[in-house]
Amino acid sequence: MMSVSQTVETEEDLLTCLHIQFYHPHQTHKALYGLLPLGVRCRHPADDPLRVGRDAQACSYGLVDPRVSRKQLALHAYRSPQNPDMLFSIQNLSQRGRMSVNSSSLDYLERMDLPDKALIRFGEYEMLVVRESGDAKASFEVEFGVLAVPPSRETCTCVAAVTPVMDSGLMSSFAAELRLAGPQETDETLSCS
Template sequence: MMSMPETLETEEDLLTFLHIKFYHPQQACKGLYNLLPLGTRTRHCADDLLRLGRDTQACTYSLADPRVSRKQLAINAYRTPHSTNLLFSIQNLSQRGRLSVNGSSLNYLERMDLPDKALIRFGEYEMLIIRESGEAKASFEVDLEVLPVPPSRETCTVMPGRAPVMDTGLMYQSTAGLGEEGSQETDETLICYS
């Protein structure tokens, strides 16, 4: 009787799972996500790039928004020699817009490793990507959903050597008459993930 090599992926292997959650301030009235398979787990080969953009032919997932680049970003699965986990990197494919990952900006064709939880921004979009590790090496699953509120309200960014700061996406502006620091309000009910 022939035995199957243990390195082959079986149906019982737990797949790495990417939760990708979208938010746009005008999502309720624009139909931006009509082309996405929301609420459905889709399986992908680990050696294929996941592309997101406006072009339905060139992209794995497409947004129905003329302000999104034809190819906006790519997510690439990879492994390192010292880890059994399937890891991911993200690359900015847009020549006209920046992409930020947890507050770090990426220009055209720049790439960055994705942490287990990442807040991605491009244009007015916010994407929260959460990775759940699995055992399978040849494929992974993706689930897409739309959030009713910006994920930046629920997450915060920790910069090396600094205390956690809520990541609101708004730039600080000093207001005359409020002193040097300006007025600052916080919501103590927010949970900070590092």
């Protein structure tokens, strides 16, 4: 039989940390993030979903914005037999609005696994979540921050994957769209197809 000291998580265990950074076009009103412990790592039990929303009593962390749902989203920690890391899934708790995770849409109560880096959008908010691995199993840390520019500019998903094209090597779908739209300028010495 194991003693209590062998089963209790020790201070030496490295905790998984979720770095969550928000952006809102009207964030100059610092009150939006008034309920978040910005720049401080907070410990959260792994068996309790981390909820974000307008209702500070029903949620772990609140946003002071009447356009945010009372319960907006939940992050669930889990482990799998194939992976020693603590992983996370996200669930949309808002009945009023959709949420997107790396451009995949989530309706009310739908859930999906989070990659190590995810761009989450709801309402006018953009939320960048980055997972930093750790060893501890009973809890994780969360650290909130505010970004000066939208994270979608950095992690732009508008540039499509590179697609092979015969005869000319590689061409992105963006370049293909430009070709279909026709030339912006014409040069009489070049033949257009």
